[in-house]
Amino acid sequence: xxxxxxxxxxxxxxxxxxxxxxxxxxxxxxxxxxxxxxxxxxxxxxxxxxxxxxxxxxxxxxxxxxxxxxxxxxxxxxxxxxxxxxxxxxxxxxxxxxxxxxxxxxxxxxxxxxxxxxxxxxxxxxxxxxxxxxxxxxxxxxxxxxxxxxxxxxxxxxxxxxxxxxxxxxxxxxxxxxxxxxxxxxxxxxxxxxxxxxxxxxxxxxxxxxxxxxxxxxxxxxxxxxxxxxxxxxxxxxxxxxxxxxxxxxxxxxxxxxxxxxxxxxxxxxxxxxxxxxxxxxxxxxxxxxxxxxxxxxxxxxxxxxxxxxxxxxxxxxxxxxxxxxxxxxxxxxxxxxxxxxxxxxxxxxxxxxxxxxxxxxxxxxxxxxxxxxxxxxxxxxxxxxxxxxxxxxxxxxxxxxxxxxxxxxxxxxxxxxxxxxx
Amino acid sequence: xxxxxxxxxxxxxxxxxxxxxxxxxxxxxxxxxxxxxxxxxxxxxxxxxxxxxxxxxxxxxxxxxxxxxxxxxxxxxxxxxxxxxxxxxxxxxxxxxxxxxxxxxxxxxxxxxxxxxxxxxxxxxxxxxxxxxxxxxxxxxxxxxxxxxxxxxxxxxxxxxxxxxxxxxxxxxxxxxxxxxxxxxxxxxxxxxxxxxxxxxxxxxxxxxxxxxxxxxxxxxxxxxxxxxxxxxxxxxxxxxxxxxxxxxxxxxxxxxxxxxxxxxxxxxxxxxxxxxxxxxxxxxxxxxxxxxxxxxxxxxxxxxxxxxxxxxxxxxxxxxxxxxxxxxxxxxxxxxxxxxxxxxxxxxxxxxxxxxxxxxxxxxx
Ligand SMILES: Nc1ncnc2c1ncn2[C@@H]1O[C@H](COP(=O)(O)OP(=O)(O)O)[C@@H](O)[C@H]1O
Ligand SMILES: [Mg+2]
Numbered sequence: 001x002x003x004x005x006x007x008x009x010x011x012x013x014x015x016x017x018x019x020x021x022x023x024x025x026x027x028x029x030x031x032x033x034x035x036x037x038x039x040x041x042x043x044x045x046x047x048x049x050x051x052x053x054x055x056x057x058x059x060x061x062x063x064x065x066x067x068x069x070x071x072x073x074x075x076x077x078x079x080x081x082x083x084x085x086x087x088x089x090x091x092x093x094x095x096x097x098x099x100x101x102x103x104x105x106x107x108x109x110x111x112x113x114x115x116x117x118x119x120x121x122x123x124x125x126x127x128x129x130x131x132x133x134x135x136x137x138x139x140x141x142x143x144x145x146x147x148x149x150x151x152x153x154x155x156x157x158x159x160x161x162x163x164x165x166x167x168x169x170x171x172x173x174x175x176x177x178x179x180x181x182x183x184x185x186x187x188x189x190x191x192x193x194x195x196x197x198x199x200x201x202x203x204x205x206x207x208x209x210x211x212x213x214x215x216x217x218x219x220x221x222x223x224x225x226x227x228x229x230x231x232x233x234x235x236x237x238x239x240x241x242x243x244x245x246x247x248x249x250x251x252x253x254x255x256x257x258x259x260x261x262x263x264x265x266x267x268x269x270x271x272x273x274x275x276x277x278x279x280x281x282x283x284x285x286x287x288x289x290x291x292x293x294x295x296x297x298x299x300x301x302x303x304x305x306x307x308x309x310x311x312x313x314x315x316x317x318x319x320x321x322x323x324x325x326x327x328x329x330x331x332x333x334x335x336x337x338x339x340x341x342x343x344x345x346x347x348x349x350x351x352x353x354x355x356x357x358x359x360x361x362x363x364x365x366x367x368x369x370x371x372x373x374x375x376x377x378x379x380x381x382x383x384x385x386x387x388x389x390x391x392x393x394x395x396x397x398x399x400x401x402x403x404x405x406x407x408x409x410x411x412x413x414x415x416x417x418x419x420x421x422x423x
Numbered sequence: 424x425x426x427x428x429x430x431x432x433x434x435x436x437x438x439x440x441x442x443x444x445x446x447x448x449x450x451x452x453x454x455x456x457x458x459x460x461x462x463x464x465x466x467x468x469x470x471x472x473x474x475x476x477x478x479x480x481x482x483x484x485x486x487x488x489x490x491x492x493x494x495x496x497x498x499x500x501x502x503x504x505x506x507x508x509x510x511x512x513x514x515x516x517x518x519x520x521x522x523x524x525x526x527x528x529x530x531x532x533x534x535x536x537x538x539x540x541x542x543x544x545x546x547x548x549x550x551x552x553x554x555x556x557x558x559x560x561x562x563x564x565x566x567x568x569x570x571x572x573x574x575x576x577x578x579x580x581x582x583x584x585x586x587x588x589x590x591x592x593x594x595x596x597x598x599x600x601x602x603x604x605x606x607x608x609x610x611x612x613x614x615x616x617x618x619x620x621x622x623x624x625x626x627x628x629x630x631x632x633x634x635x636x637x638x639x640x641x642x643x644x645x646x647x648x649x650x651x652x653x654x655x656x657x658x659x660x661x662x663x664x665x666x667x668x669x670x671x672x673x674x675x676x677x678x679x680x681x682x683x684x685x686x687x688x689x690x691x692x693x694x695x696x697x698x699x700x701x702x703x704x705x706x707x708x709x710x711x712x713x714x715x716x717x718x719x720x721x722x723x724x725x726x727x728x729x730x731x732x733x734x735x736x737x738x739x740x741x742x743x744x745x746x747x748x749x750x751x752x753x754x755x756x757x758x759x760x761x762x763x764x765x766x767x768x769x770x771x772x773x774x775x776x777x778x779x780x781x782x783x784x785x786x787x788x789x
Binding site for chain 2: 317319325326328329337
């Protein structure tokens with residue numbers, strides 16, 4: 001009691017201020033907690049945060065031009081791309097030195113490929129020139145402008161030079177413009193020609209189909225989750241195994257099974273023809289299009305909707321419904337006014353899960369999507385493994401990430417993220 | 424009135440049986456008849472079928488056999504929402520996504536009442552439980568006792584004639600429980616509603632009810648007003664369950680002139696009032712309330728029967744003294760005495776004579 005009556009800070013038994021000894025005690029707890037999560041933290045850092053950081057960096061990074069052609073970049077600075085004329089001799093001389101060094105280090109083709117993304121045809125200019133320039137004596141073999149033009153008349157095209165100039169800064173928004181079906185023009189960003197536009201369409205399609213998949217998952221999962229949550233434990237555990245069964249079979253097998261079911265000579269079409277509902281010459285196209293993708297992905301993602309719904313509904317006591325009915329509500333009113341609002345957090349959690357999973361889904365659209373049913377993720381995979389344009393893949397990925405974060409934010413604003421319950 | 428045979432009965436159970444699994448009867452042959460305005464409590468140990476009875480009355484369970492009538496008409500086939508019975512659940516079941524006012528307004532909304540009428544009624548109901556200032560809060564922002572009041576208000580706001588309450592005070596602490604017991608009974612009497620109240624707490628049942636139905640094993644063991652229940656238990660289950668009770672076992676020697684002579688298992692003979700023994704030779708269990716036992720020779724009632732006893736333990740409880748005795752070979756015999764200035768405090772080891780009136784000592788079933 002004497003501690004509280006004296007003025008000044010409250011002291012602990014050993015005379016140190018209470019605040020300090022408390023924070024010391026808490027610090028020890030915090031350190032212990034930190035040590036417990038350290039392995040996971042490290043794992044997440046290495047496998048998640050760093051790759052994402054790297055991806056975000058790659059989507060704007062453009063050091064290859066300025067690093068491989070340092071002299072050329074400097075010399076080009078004073079050139080006016082709008083003049084419609086080729087640069088002067090000094091630039092060509094700088095290019096000769098840069099290219100010779102690059103060719104010796106075997107780097108010239110890489111810068112060629114990089115610039116080829118922006119202006120098709122450049123990579124062959126660089127490949128050919130690199131081979132020749134290696135043999136030149138760069139000290140006194142001038143004038144270089146004429147020699148380069150001799151090698152390939154492409155070196156006399158101001159567009160080539162303007163591309164090099166445009167992409168000489170260390171960082172670029174070129175990949176992002178590309179992702180939005182735009183490119184850098186002489187005066188700022190401009191749309192690509194109609195026939196080269198693809199990403200905007202893919203993005204819209206990805207969003208639309210993910211939405212359709214999420215909605216059909218909600219419609220199918222809600223009654224199932226309701227039954228599971230309201231059956232006696234023994235029965236519901238058994239049914240739960242059926243819900244989880246898909247997790248025990250390979251994704252590829254399930255996707256292929258849908259191919260068997262939905263194709264034109266498949267089970268469903270055969271049955272419909274046999275029943276006489278469709279003619280043999282008018283079999284339905286249900287696979288390799290958007291319909292096939294939506295059906296298959298709904299099936300694959302359904303458990304991710306059922307589980308959060310189930311765990312939320314499990315916590316809604318049946319007495320709420322009874323209370324509503326005892327107060328005079330019909331079955332429907334009791335459900336709609338009392339049960340449904342309490343199950344919304346489960347719908348929210350399931351929808352976020354399914355929507356985010358589906359906008360990044362790759363395998364299933366690849367296998368059953370045909371050309372009309374592919375997602376933006378398939379395009380990303382293409383740039384990662386086939387065209388090797390990682391910068392563009394990274395920019396598309398970054399856009400997808402931003403989209404998810406925006407949706408997450410919007411959900412938080414509308415429904416409230418603390419309403420999401422996964423169990 | 425539709426039913427001329429029994430104008431008094433408002434709620435009636437007639438030969439009602441209930442089985443959940445088709446093998447065991449949870450409610451066996453329930454017969455009960457309540458007049459309007461009565462406060463009836465179903466009291467019994469956990470699992471004795473009280474909730475089941477209440478749920479059948481509310482319409483959430485169907486009777487396997489028998490008839491349940493409300494105001495003279497059978498309600499077996501009327502769905503719960505059309506029965507117009509108010510109900511208070513043990514965990515209150517306040518809708519967590521609605522405010523208190525919305526909770527109270529719900530039964531009025533489903534009855535298609537206009538907005539202004541609703542607001543007036545909600546406000547009146549809130550005032551009735553002294554919660555007028557809490558309409559805008561969510562149930563989770565209220566304490567247990569406050570939620571209890573709201574649950575009560577919600578069950579009453581649509582003015583039902585019959586209100587069911589299933590252990591509504593079970594989750595409250597002792598003080599609050601006693602306060603609410605008092606408030607609920609007053610409210611019920613003031614509004615003139617009929618109440619079926621379920622509890623496993625005998626004090627609650629005794630203090631609140633007009634009549635108490637003691638449940639055990641799916642049957643009503645005794646249905647009587649609290650005083651009768653306490654003073655005249657009809658069988659040993661009721662005697663054991665209601666209040667504290669001393670039992671001694673023995674065999675009936677003879678029954679003569681309204682008294683039974685019982686030979687206890689250690690050979691002692693005592694007089695008892697025969698309640699459900701009818702002839703000599705029957706085994707019986709005699710029951711005596713601890714406060715009806717006297718050991719002070721000066722106060723021993725006229726004609727009391729006495730037994731030898733040894734004091735085992737003296738327990739000071741403030742308002743009363745509890746003394747544990749060894750009587751007739753059993754050492755769980757208690758005596759309760761009032762803490763008065765002239766009251767003797769017994770000492771362990773002391774040998775005394777105890778006695779009681781034959782009328783206070785009831786020979787029940789074994
Ligand atoms: N929905 C149910 N299904 C099966 N058995 C039940 C159900 N509800 C109650 N029981 C059984 O019926 C018996 C009586 O239960 P209940 O009416 O809840 O008793 P009380 O309310 O007196 O504690 C118990 O043995 C209980 O296990
Ligand atoms: Mg119960």
